[in-house]
Amino acid sequence: xxxxxxxxxxxxxxLGHNGIANIQVHEGADFCYFYETHKIQWGMIVNxxxxxxxxxxFHEYGVEGMTLDKMDIVVFSFLHEVGHVMTLSNFTEEEMRxxxxxxxxxxxxxxxxxxxxxxxxxxWAIKWVETHKKEYQxxxxxxxxxxxxxxxxxxxxxxxxxWMDDIMDxxxxxxxxxxxxx
Ligand SMILES: [Zn+2]
Numbered sequence: 001x002x003x004x005x006x007x008x009x010x011x012x013x014x015l016g017h018n019g020i021a022n023i024q025v026h027e028g029a030d031f032c033y034f035y036e037t038h039k040i041q042w043g044m045i046v047n048x049x050x051x052x053x054x055x056x057x058f059h060e061y062g063v064e065g066m067t068l069d070k071m072d073i074v075v076f077s078f079l080h081e082v083g084h085v086m087t088l089s090n091f092t093e094e095e096m097r098x099x100x101x102x103x104x105x106x107x108x109x110x111x112x113x114x115x116x117x118x119x120x121x122x123x124w125a126i127k128w129v130e131t132h133k134k135e136y137q138x139x140x141x142x143x144x145x146x147x148x149x150x151x152x153x154x155x156x157x158x159x160x161x162x163w164m165d166d167i168m169d170x171x172x173x174x175x176x177x178x179x180x181x182x
Pocket of ligand 1: 081084
């Protein structure tokens with residue numbers, strides 16, 4: 001199994017261990033929760049602006065006494081998507097749909113995170129980290145190890161670069177990594 005599939009599986013197992021069942025995890029360009037298909041997508045492409053805003057958001061509203069490094073922001077991005085899974089039942093299909101439309105047209109991250117659906121996900125993530133310090137560390141290590149293996153993989157990086165070229169050429173394709181099943 002390749003390092004990307006390995007990582008996806010490790011995240012699914014981690015979710016299962018933490019009582020969040022029946023969620024599939026896969027890679028993509030950015031972090032997203034597909035509520036219709038119960039899939040969490042984690043982002044392979046670093047968005048400096050968004051990460052910077054997210055760090056600022058969590059410095060302001062986040063877990064007290066916690067200094068955040070770059071990996072923390074990635075882990076919080078994942079936990080934000082888990083937060084969507086956990087708070088989904090508070091919202092109607094229409095509210096989720098409007099949230100998705102707003103996301104496509106996002107100019108101001110902070111405005112976006114003010115949306116009730118987004119706020120609920122972030123509040124869930126913050127509360128969870130406050131009460132699950134040990135589990136958070138496990139997840140952090142999982143990301144650190146998994147991402148190191150992925151970004152060290154020449155074949156994977158080549159596919160990411162090809163995908164970026166396609167996007168620059170105006171093609172609208174999903175970033176899915178192709179790996180040998182051995
Ligand atoms: Zn969200």
